[in-house]
Amino acid sequence: MAEPKPVVTEGLTKIYGDFWGRQKVHALVGLDLGLERGEIFGLLGPNGSGKSTTIKLLLGLIFPTAGRARVLGLAPGTTAVNQRIGYLPEESYLHRFLTGGETVDFYGRLFGLDRRERRRRTDELLDLVGLDDRARARQLREYSKGMSRRIGLAQALVNDPELLLLDEPTSGLDPIGTHEMKDLILRLKSQGKTILLSSHLLADVQDVCDRIGILDRGQLREIGRVRDLLLVRDIFQLQARGVTPQAREAILAAARKAGADIVATEHPTTTLEDLFLRVVGAEAKGRPDVRGPGSKPGATGAAAPGSPAARREPLFEPEPQSRRQGRATTDDHG
Amino acid sequence: MAKHARHPKPSAPPPERVRTSPERRRWTVSRVWAIALVTFRQGMRTRLWILAPPAILVMILADLSSPRFDPVFEAVPATISMSLLVMAVLAFVVGTFFATYSLPAEMESKVAHSVVTKPVGRAEIVAGKTLGMSLIVLLMVGCVGVAGYAYTVVRASGIRSLAQERLAEATPRAAYPADLNATEAVATSGPLRTFRYYAATSGPEISVDVGAEAAASPDVCWILGETGMRLAWDLSRTPLREWVASAPGRLRLRLSVRRPPEEPKAPVQVLVALLPAGIEPVRENPRPGGQGPVYQRTITVPPSGELQVEVVGPDARPPGGAINVPPGDNLVLYVVAIQSGALVGAGPGALAIVGPAGQELAMAEAPGVAGTRQRQRLALAGRSKAPRELALFRFDDVPGDALGQGDTPVEAGFSLDAWSPATVQAAAQIVFVRSDGQTKTVRFSPESHHSSLLYLDREFWHGGPLEVRVECLTDDDFLWLVPDSVRLRLGGGPFAWNYAKAVLRVWLFGTVLSAIGVCCSTFLSWFVSILLAIVVVLVSMVREFVLGATVFGDLARKLAEAANGWHAWAGWRSVAEHLVVPLPDLRALIPGEGVSLGQVMSLTDLGEAFGWAALSVAVFVLLGSIILRNREVAR
Numbered sequence: 002m003a004e005p006k007p008v009v010t011e012g013l014t015k016i017y018g019d020f021w022g023r024q025k026v027h028a029l030v031g032l033d034l035g036l037e038r039g040e041i042f043g044l045l046g047p048n049g050s051g052k053s054t055t056i057k058l059l060l061g062l063i064f065p066t067a068g069r070a071r072v073l074g075l076a077p078g079t080t081a082v083n084q085r086i087g088y089l090p091e092e093s094y095l096h097r098f099l100t101g102g103e104t105v106d107f108y109g110r111l112f113g114l115d116r117r118e119r120r121r122r123t124d125e126l127l128d129l130v131g132l133d134d135r136a137r138a139r140q141l142r143e144y145s146k147g148m149s150r151r152i153g154l155a156q157a158l159v160n161d162p163e164l165l166l167l168d169e170p171t172s173g174l175d176p177i178g179t180h181e182m183k184d185l186i187l188r189l190k191s192q193g194k195t196i197l198l199s200s201h202l203l204a205d206v207q208d209v210c211d212r213i214g215i216l217d218r219g220q221l222r223e224i225g226r227v228r229d230l231l232l233v234r235d236i237f238q239l240q241a242r243g244v245t246p247q248a249r250e251a252i253l254a255a256a257r258k259a260g261a262d263i264v265a266t267e268h269p270t271t272t273l274e275d276l277f278l279r280v281v282g283a284e285a286k287g288r289p290d291v292r293g294p295g296s297k298p299g300a301t302g303a304a305a306p307g308s309p310a311a312r313r314e315p316l317f318e319p320e321p322q323s324r325r326q327g328r329a330t331t332d333d334h335g
Numbered sequence: 336m337a338k339h340a341r342h343p344k345p346s347a348p349p350p351e352r353v354r355t356s357p358e359r360r361r362w363t364v365s366r367v368w369a370i371a372l373v374t375f376r377q378g379m380r381t382r383l384w385i386l387a388p389p390a391i392l393v394m395i396l397a398d399l400s401s402p403r404f405d406p407v408f409e410a411v412p413a414t415i416s417m418s419l420l421v422m423a424v425l426a427f428v429v430g431t432f433f434a435t436y437s438l439p440a441e442m443e444s445k446v447a448h449s450v451v452t453k454p455v456g457r458a459e460i461v462a463g464k465t466l467g468m469s470l471i472v473l474l475m476v477g478c479v480g481v482a483g484y485a486y487t488v489v490r491a492s493g494i495r496s497l498a499q500e501r502l503a504e505a506t507p508r509a510a511y512p513a514d515l516n517a518t519e520a521v522a523t524s525g526p527l528r529t530f531r532y533y534a535a536t537s538g539p540e541i542s543v544d545v546g547a548e549a550a551a552s553p554d555v556c557w558i559l560g561e562t563g564m565r566l567a568w569d570l571s572r573t574p575l576r577e578w579v580a581s582a583p584g585r586l587r588l589r590l591s592v593r594r595p596p597e598e599p600k601a602p603v604q605v606l607v608a609l610l611p612a613g614i615e616p617v618r619e620n621p622r623p624g625g626q627g628p629v630y631q632r633t634i635t636v637p638p639s640g641e642l643q644v645e646v647v648g649p650d651a652r653p654p655g656g657a658i659n660v661p662p663g664d665n666l667v668l669y670v671v672a673i674q675s676g677a678l679v680g681a682g683p684g685a686l687a688i689v690g691p692a693g694q695e696l697a698m699a700e701a702p703g704v705a706g707t708r709q710r711q712r713l714a715l716a717g718r719s720k721a722p723r724e725l726a727l728f729r730f731d732d733v734p735g736d737a738l739g740q741g742d743t744p745v746e747a748g749f750s751l752d753a754w755s756p757a758t759v760q761a762a763a764q765i766v767f768v769r770s771d772g773q774t775k776t777v778r779f780s781p782e783s784h785h786s787s788l789l790y791l792d793r794e795f796w797h798g799g800p801l802e803v804r805v806e807c808l809t810d811d812d813f814l815w816l817v818p819d820s821v822r823l824r825l826g827g828g829p830f831a832w833n834y835a836k837a838v839l840r841v842w843l844f845g846t847v848l849s850a851i852g853v854c855c856s857t858f859l860s861w862f863v864s865i866l867l868a869i870v871v872v873l874v875s876m877v878r879e880f881v882l883g884a885t886v887f888g889d890l891a892r893k894l895a896e897a898a899n900g901w902h903a904w905a906g907w908r909s910v911a912e913h914l915v916v917p918l919p920d921l922r923a924l925i926p927g928e929g930v931s932l933g934q935v936m937s938l939t940d941l942g943e944a945f946g947w948a949a950l951s952v953a954v955f956v957l958l959g960s961i962i963l964r965n966r967e968v969a970r
Contacts, residue, residue: 057448057969060448060451060452061451061452062448062451062452062967062968062969063967063968063969064967078451080454080455080456081454083452083453083454083455084454086452088448088449088452090445090448090449092445094444094445094446094447094448094449095446095449096373096376096377096446098376098377098380098381099373099376103376107369107372107373108449108453110365110366110368110369111366111369111370111450111453111454111455112453112454113363113365113366113454140380153449156449
């Protein structure tokens with residue numbers, strides 16, 4: 002029997018009511034959605050479009066007004082489903098009085114891991130998200146935003162989930178953190194995990210998602226593969242190095258002769274993110290925000306050379322080049 | 336969230352809830368413990384423990400500033416009471432306020448989102464929260480308890496020598512054995528003594544000390560006025576109803592009532608009632624000229640003691656002095672003495688039914704005496720001479736080893752808690768009756784709010800059945816008695832263990848409050864949860880009042896009566912009453928006088944308290960988990 006899709010919704014509708022049960026806000030209307038195994042699906046939309054409502058419905062935090070949802074083939078919110086999923090809330094809503102280590106240990110207990118397994122998993126995950134020993138001994142109330150997102154991610158991964166639901170995963174992160182988060186998402190995908198993320202940061206979604214759905218006022222307006230949706234089919238773009246002005250004129254002339262309408266000719270520009278990473282990336286690797294106040298100079302976001310994390314495999318590898326190239330050009334409508 | 340005017344698609348399938356999830360099968364202690372541990376850490380790291388030192392300080396200051404009228408007997412009980420009170424208040428504050436805070440705070444801060452999306456059931460969350468709160472209460476109450484114990488020991492250190500001084504002065508002119516015995520006990524063993532009490536198997540039951548008359552006519556049954564006692568003849572096997580039907584108006588009941596010869600010959604009134612079995616006579620005479628049947632008459636007994644009552648059919652209008660035959664098969668004739676202290680008796684053959692044809696059926700057996708069953712509260716009338724009321728307490732079978740073996744120095748005394756409302760000191764008498772009829776009589780003067788200690792020689796009694804008769808010997812005075820008024824008192828275990836048990840009971844009290852708080856917070860905000868939890872606690876503490884004196888009690892009774900109408904099962908009543916106020920009696924979980932007076936809390940009592948607490952916690956956890964399961968955690 003074929004494995005069920007990780008997420009399926011049929012006519013999923015959520016209408017928030019007031020105290021007396023009167024329907025007030027149509028947060029989600031008739032959402033039909035299906036996720037494939039191993040893909041990264043992005044839910045896009047402005048604030049109030051229904052992204053978080055969709056995720057809450059899939060987690061069983063709220064109940065649908067109509068329609069139904071299936072997560073890993075089961076009703077959402079059941080312990081059988083929760084055993085196999087990971088959830089990163091929009092903000093890292095965690096017990097602020099616990100330390101980083103206690104937080105991961107607590108969630109490990111909820112998954113029924115024994116003491117030895119919890120200890121191993123805690124070390125592994127905190128290394129994975131880049132929190133050192135001093136950071137993991139501090140209470141979460143002392144954490145910066147970036148550290149909170151990291152510990153939030155660690156708790157979401159404590160059970161090595163098949164399906165990850167990430168609500169605004171890059172929210173509040175600086176470019177370095179955003180970059181590392183996106184790298185991690187891609188890495189998790191390479192491990193075969195299915196990821197549903199919601200965001201209103203379009204560039205982030207474009208970088209990592211295989212497919213996207215665009216929600217507006219609770220309705221799904223568009224759905225498809227990122228490449229297909231973004232493809233401008235009536236414009237052809239050629240990129241080449243070492244082109245002399247004479248050669249350029251010859252190419253343009255040949256194109257006009259062939260009947261092409263030249264829209265723009267420009268040198269491509271890089272993205273601000275790439276520029277930022279190039280300029281401050283090296284210095285930022287040793288920031289307290291990432292590694293805690295006691296980090297050694299030169300320690301990277303991935304792992305210090307020779308550390309347990311480095312011995313296993315660095316988490317924050319350089320972003321795949323193929324991904325970056327997708328946004329390395331701009332069109333000039335001159 | 337933007338408003339949207341459109342309605343859901345008509346083709347959308349019906350919504351699906353999580354209710355059918357297999358959470359119950361996955362219930363594990365480890366997850367409950369994990370949540371409990373986090374809750375405990377939350378309490379500790381939010382510095383909840385900071386309440387303990389001020390509580391200890393309040394306990395000490397309150398104790399030091401309280402007046403002590405008697406430094407020997409009041410210091411230690413008052414100190415213990417104060418420490419238990421402070422612990423109970425602390426358990427109330429922590430159990431109610433923090434328990435109602437934790438869950439709403441997590442929901443408000445959305446921490447609950449991270450928890451409920453893990454494989455943890457709602458019941459596990461509620462149970463874990465309750466357990467965590469219980470651990471916090473245990474820690475807090477334990478801290479104050481240890482401090483309270485140490486403080487009590489310090490306070491008690493000087494009392495022994497004080498008692499010895501008082502004993503040396505008081506022995507020659509001790510007025511009451513209670514004071515003397517208690518002072519001696521404190522002087523020899525110290526104030527931190529605990530006692531184990533054996534309550535009477537039954538009692539108090541009313542009986543009558545008839546005096547010399549009883550010996551002269553042993554077959555006569557006696558009743559005393561104003562005691563609820565009544566003579567009763569069972570007429571179910573007599574042809575009374577047939578005789579009335581065959582010749583209406585010509586049936587008579589002839590009664591021969593006995594009076595004691597030493598009683599003055601003043602007229603005595605009795606109430607004669609012919610009623611179906613199970614219906615008690617009431618002190619209401621029929622209204623003059625009233626309509627309807629009459630089943631009872633007040634009759635003045637002539638000096639001869641001979642009475643005649645005419646009986647007519649059920650529908651006939653009774654002439655003066657006559658009564659109707661009531662409906663029903665099992666008829667009983669009651670005779671009740673009306674005036675206080677009036678003694679009336681009847682022996683075998685005292686009742687005869689005279690038929691329409693002059694035929695006579697004499698009741699050969701002596702009447703039974705009804706109304707002597709165990710009473711919850713009894714006013715024992717005082718009389719200096721017979722006839723006197725007796726309050727009977729029975730100890731069915733006290734094991735001999737409970738009294739100690741051989742020359743084991745075990746105190747074996749009877750504690751009598753009887754109080755007199757009169758200003759004068761009532762004289763009383765207690766008679767111990769062995770199973771072979773041997774008696775031992777002790778006279779004493781019970782003092783209100785003091786236990787009278789009466790020692791019984793071991794040569795006279797060393798276990799086995801024993802009857803204790805209490806009499807009030809002062810005219811126009813009376814003693815209040817309750818079932819626990821007479822108790823057998825033996826030396827108990829160590830004070831520390833007894834105190835620890837009291838602390839455990841306070842902890843149980845706090846645990847139940849925590850469960851109530853967590854349950855309320857599953858569907859309400861913090862502030863409303865606190866209010867509701869406080870209301871629940873208050874109502875549960877006055878549940879007897881609620882059942883007895885408010886509309887809820889009436890509702891319960893009506894429900895019970897309706898239920899009894901449907902099925903003749905007495906259990907419906909208790910079911911109906913508990914349906915109306917399904918709350919535990921929280922007062923039962925707070926150690927009361929027993930501990931503060933040094934009474935050993937038995938393990939049975941502690942076990943019962945554990946049982947009550949476990950049942951209550953289970954009910955509230957179940958209720959909370961059902962509510963939480965059907966509630967949206969997020970908005």
